[in-house]
Amino acid sequence: MLRKCKSEPLLEYLPEELNGNYISHPQPISIFHKLHRISTLSISICIFLYIAIGSISFHFLSHQIKGKKTNGFLDSIYFCIVTITTVGYGDLVPNSVATKLLSCVFIFSGMAIIGLLGIRGADYLIEKQEMLLGQAMILQEEVINPQQFVNEFKTRIVWYKLVREIIFLLVLIVVGIIFLNRVEKMDFVDAFYCVCSTISTLGYGDERFSTKAGRVFAIFWILISTLCLARLFLNVVEVRIEKRRKELVTWIVTKRLWLIS
Incomplete structure (x- = not known):
């Protein structure tokens, strides 16, 4: 562990593969x-x-x-x-x-x-x-190749998480529609309407789970689907943060190289 000043985040040296070579460099850990x-x-x-x-x-x-x-x-x-x-x-x-x-x-x-x-x-x-602040502080002392540093940001992982949540939510919607159609005997339009009003927590009450099997299903499905929608919104914000993060890193590196030159 390394700390150069009291206000600096704790840093931990971890091996990481970058451009085909294993290097050790500080990774910021949240203070x-x-x-x-x-x-x-x-x-x-x-x-x-x-x-x-x-x-x-x-x-x-x-x-x-x-x-x-x-x-x-x-x-x-x-x-x-x-x-x-x-x-x-x-x-x-x-x-x-x-x-x-x-x-x-x-x-x-x-x-x-x-x-x-x-x-x-x-x-x-x-x-x-x-974590972004920690990356920027490391950047001032150790980064030489700006592209090398920018590539360390795992934006693909963030996008993967977003796509995963979208797919999972779509699966929950489809499962809910099928269940309401088969068990609660709703037509597909009413089933889709009930699913949307439930996931969005509007709950008008005109279409709902009214059978014993339906309520057993609802106990798990409602809780999972509403939490999944919340996670989806969180991932959308995270994608935006990663984009701004990458822009800021590029700007800092470019400015540093300009000052050095």
Whole structure:
């Protein structure tokens, strides 16, 4: 490990293959990696506890919830999922003071968890920016060939992640349409309409999962598809960051070479 001054990011020398030759050069590591941050595991635990506590609570109060029901505990889990994802079809509605107050608690709890996901995404983007600063600081002392340095940015990986999320989301959409058509007996237009309103968390409520098998499917599909859409937006931002990153590196290298010459 190397640190040349207190304000400089920690650097670690790692072997990397570049232009057919193995070289060792410093790779920036985020200075925030030892600071407190919201981890993916913490968010996953929060979501699990939210669903578990909510399901048990609403199961005991299921007789105070009106709407089309299929299975007591299954409906409770389904109700928690459509609440935390803010879909809210309206097929299951609190019908007493106790359930309404409990729903308010879980609505704000779900919003808090979604907020944690947003904070985690912000942490990730901040770390990407801090890594860029580290690259620029290394650049001032060690880069000779500008093209060599620019090629180190793995923009193809970022684009690959974006394409992967798009494909995964399209697969989820197709699976959702087929399921709604075959199990919920919707025509393809209504199924596509239901899928779009669900993934976007609009949840108009005119088309929804109403069978027992449909709600089992919805518990997993709604949660995965809404999170996939959020990851897609994050990857779009990351692609933009990588583009600006590459432009900045090219500008710094060009300016440095101009000053040297």
